[in-house]
Amino acid sequence: MDRPRLPRAVKLLRLALLSPLSLLWAQPPEEPPEPVLATFKGTRLYNFHTTEIPAPKHLEFRVAHRFGDLRQGYANFFGIDAGADVRLSFGYSVLPGLELGIERTGIGKWWDGYAKIRLLRQTAPKGIPVSVTWLSQAFLTEQKDPLRYTTFVNRLEYLHQLLIARKFSRRFSALIGLLWLHQNMALTAQAPNDWFWVMPMARFKVTARLTLIAEGALPLQEMEEALPTYQIPWSAGVEIETGGHVFQLGLTNAAGLSENQTLLTTFPILRVGFNISRIFSFQGGPEYVPKE
Amino acid sequence: MYLRNRLWAITFGALAFGQRYVAETLKISFYSDAPLEKISAENAKGCYSHVDFGTDSVYVRVKIRSFSFPNKLMEEHFNENYMESEKYPYAYFWGKLVAPFPYQAPGTYAVSARGLLEIHGVRREALISGVYEVLPEGRLRLTGKFFVRPADYKIEIPRLLWQKIAEEVQVQFEGVYKPT
Numbered sequence: 001m002d003r004p005r006l007p008r009a010v011k012l013l014r015l016a017l018l019s020p021l022s023l024l025w026a027q028p029p030e031e032p033p034e035p036v037l038a039t040f041k042g043t044r045l046y047n048f049h050t051t052e053i054p055a056p057k058h059l060e061f062r063v064a065h066r067f068g069d070l071r072q073g074y075a076n077f078f079g080i081d082a083g084a085d086v087r088l089s090f091g092y093s094v095l096p097g098l099e100l101g102i103e104r105t106g107i108g109k110w111w112d113g114y115a116k117i118r119l120l121r122q123t124a125p126k127g128i129p130v131s132v133t134w135l136s137q138a139f140l141t142e143q144k145d146p147l148r149y150t151t152f153v154n155r156l157e158y159l160h161q162l163l164i165a166r167k168f169s170r171r172f173s174a175l176i177g178l179l180w181l182h183q184n185m186a187l188t189a190q191a192p193n194d195w196f197w198v199m200p201m202a203r204f205k206v207t208a209r210l211t212l213i214a215e216g217a218l219p220l221q222e223m224e225e226a227l228p229t230y231q232i233p234w235s236a237g238v239e240i241e242t243g244g245h246v247f248q249l250g251l252t253n254a255a256g257l258s259e260n261q262t263l264l265t266t267f268p269i270l271r272v273g274f275n276i277s278r279i280f281s282f283q284g285g286p287e288y289v290p291k292e
Numbered sequence: 293m294y295l296r297n298r299l300w301a302i303t304f305g306a307l308a309f310g311q312r313y314v315a316e317t318l319k320i321s322f323y324s325d326a327p328l329e330k331i332s333a334e335n336a337k338g339c340y341s342h343v344d345f346g347t348d349s350v351y352v353r354v355k356i357r358s359f360s361f362p363n364k365l366m367e368e369h370f371n372e373n374y375m376e377s378e379k380y381p382y383a384y385f386w387g388k389l390v391a392p393f394p395y396q397a398p399g400t401y402a403v404s405a406r407g408l409l410e411i412h413g414v415r416r417e418a419l420i421s422g423v424y425e426v427l428p429e430g431r432l433r434l435t436g437k438f439f440v441r442p443a444d445y446k447i448e449i450p451r452l453l454w455q456k457i458a459e460e461v462q463v464q465f466e467g468v469y470k471p472t
Contacts, residue, residue: 034357038372055364124378170378208373209450241373243456281363 033127039167040175042277043091043099043116045201045215046235046250047262050175051133051165053118054093057283062089066257066273079271087257091116105258109142112258122166135161139260154185157260165201175201179217181263191226195219197263203239211239213248217263231265248275311346311471313395313432315339318467320354322440324458331366331457333359343432343469345395350405352385374447375412384410387420395432400425403434411445422465432469437462 040050043060054060068082076082091101097118104111120132139157141149149155158181165175177199186193201215216234223230237250254262255269318339324331338358343350356377361367371377387407394401402423409418422436439460442449449457 031355037357037378038368055367058364170376208376208448241369242450243369279363279365281365283362283364 033123033125035121036124036131036167039122039131039165039173040203041211041239041241042246042248042275044248044275044277045175045203045213046237046248046275047233047252047254047257048177048199048201048215048217048259049116049133049135049161049163050201051118051131051163053097053099053116053133054091054279055281055283056093056096057281058093059280059282060089060091060277061280062091062275062277063087064089064257064273064275066252066271068271070251070270070272084273085257097121103258105256105261107255107257108261110139110258110260111142112137112139112260114138124167130164130166133163133165135159135163137161137259139258148185156184158182159259159263161199171205173203175199177201179263181260183260187264188226192221195263196221209241211241213237213239213250227264227266229266229268231268233262233265246275246277248277250274312342312344313469314472315341315467316431316470318352318465320463320465322359322464323462325462326456326458329456331361333361333367333370335359339467341467341469342472343389343393345393348389348393350385350387350389350407354383356381356383374442374449380411380413383412384408385418385420387418390419393424395426396430398426409440411440412447414445416444427468430471433467434469435464435466437464439463 038052040052043050043052043054044062064087065084067084068076068079070079072079085107087103087105089101089103091099091114093099099116101114101116102112103114114135114137116133116135118131118133120128120130122128122131137159139159141155143149143155160180161177163175163177165173167173177197179197179199181195181197183193183195197217197219199215199217202213204212206212214234214236216232218232219230231253233252233254235250235252235254237248240247240249249272251270251272252262253268253270254265255267255271256262256265317336318341319334319336320339321332321334335354335358338355339352341350341352356375357371359367359370361370385405385407387405390404390406393403400423402421404419404421406417406419408415409420410416418438420436420438422434424432424434427433440463441460442457443459
């Protein structure tokens with residue numbers, strides 16, 4: 001221990017202060033429960049949304065990259081030679097607990113807009129046990145596929161999510177989501193227009209700045225009949241925080257990049273990728289300046 | 293807890309009468325001036341303090357979660373990564389007044405207290421100085437500032453962020469105390 005040696009007077013003082021008597025001597029009022037902070041570091045874990053919503057008047061700018069198939073090995077430099085698929089996202093919290101966002105995904109030329117609403121916020125030390133967020137998303141593709149997309153309405157898909165999360169400890173948070181995807185144009189003649197999933201998600205914080213993350217989406221209906229090559233989408237990775245940025249490095253089996261494509265992964269691929277998120281504050285307010 | 297509070301209030305309330313002053317308002321703010329970034333935050337809601345002139349003792353308790361930053365992400369990082377406020381929810385100061393304190397005579401005086409400052413679970417010796425003014429109705433206004441080195445309190449700053457967080461952070465306080 002490299003503790004400084006304290007003078008005798010201070011030692012005595014410390015002894016006096018640490019005695020039960022002085023503990024009673026200090027009697028500030030008890031504090032009410034407060035909302036927990038940072039159940040997850042980001043508004044997305046890797047491919048999917050968490051319960052987090054930026055603070056009011058804060059803008060999140062997010063770029064997601066996914067490289068090519070890792071399994072081709074060195075020949076393709078583990079997928080990196082294939083170049084990256086990119087998704088850009090902007091999300092702005094207009095009110096406390098209400099975020100509006102717009103996104104563009106390269107794969108499939110999808111535009112989407114979403115509204116994310118906080119319904120409940122977990123409090124500590126007691127009170128509300130979970131955080132609950134609702135998310136509704138509308139997707140529109142620009143793909144010109146005359147066979148599949150005969151009308152404008154055909155090109156629309158909707159995804160609704162109910163997300164329930166709990167921060168169990170400083171390190172461990174888990175989430176369970178219920179997802180409902182509606183496709184105006186079904187994938188195949190046998191495929192339904194509505195799909196449902198239950199989505200588990202977890203994070204484990206290793207150090208203040210390094211977190212392990214994993215997520216998956218388990219279908220609630222028979223998939224093989226409509227999509228014989230269906231794969232349960234999953235991803236796992238690490239989250240690294242450097243001041244204003246959050247980096248998420250991960251591995252996923254999803255070929256698509258927007259949620260509606262990721263959920264309906266139908267061919268085997270393994271790809272590395274990363275997300276970068278940056279948050280800007282438009283809150284303003286009086287900046288505290290020290291007095292001389 | 294309530295009963296214990298009551299018992300103490302009854303037992304020592306009378307003893308401390310007229311000598312214990314409790315902060316009616318207390319605002320603690322800090323300012324970090326590093327080459328790449330200036331960071332400031334203010335805490336007006338989460339501070340509790342009292343001064344007991346019977347024993348010349350000072351007590352301050354500051355709730356870390358109550359520091360408010362203009363950038364809420366910064367506020368989250370402050371709590372999660374630097375102060376670890378779930379583990380160490382408060383900062384404390386227990387001190388003794390260095391010199392007698394003429395708290396009833398009108399005027400403006402310099403004052404210091406020596407004792408222990410606990411931040412991020414690390415307790416260190418500290419001398420905190422300020423100025424107080426005796427206001428009408430027996431109230432006292434206390435102001436001052438001091439410097440805290442995050443490294444002294446085992447608050448780790450990654451090498452990448454050295455340019456963004458000052459080695460010494462300036463802390464300011466301003467409060468009005470009233471007799472109980």
